Amino acid sequence: PTISRIERKEGSFGDPVTRKHFILISLVAFGCYGESPASGKVKKTSYDGKRLLEQNRKIQAANNAPKGFPNF
Numbered sequence: 001p002t003i004s005r006i007e008r009k010e011g012s013f014g015d016p017v018t019r020k021h022f023i024l025i026s027l028v029a030f031g032c033y034g035e036s037p038a039s040g041k042v043k044k045t046s047y048d049g050k051r052l053l054e055q056n057r058k059i060q061a062a063n064n065a066p067k068g069f070p071n072f
Contacts, residue, residue, distance in 0.1 A: 060069055
């Protein structure tokens with residue numbers, strides 16, 4: 001005896017439509033995961049670089065580093 005579509009329990013995972021929905025939802029969820037802002041790299045501004053160079057120069061001066069000491 002075969003079970004017709006009407007007799008089947010609604011929402012069972014064996015239903016082709018339910019399988020398609022599950023796959024679609026999984027792909028959309030996985031795609032959104034990689035697009036989150038927290039996963040992207042933050043670009044440093046030139047101001048941060050200038051600030052770090054100035055801070056490095058001050059530390060070198062405080063440590064009495066020689067004038068020919070490598071400047072970054």
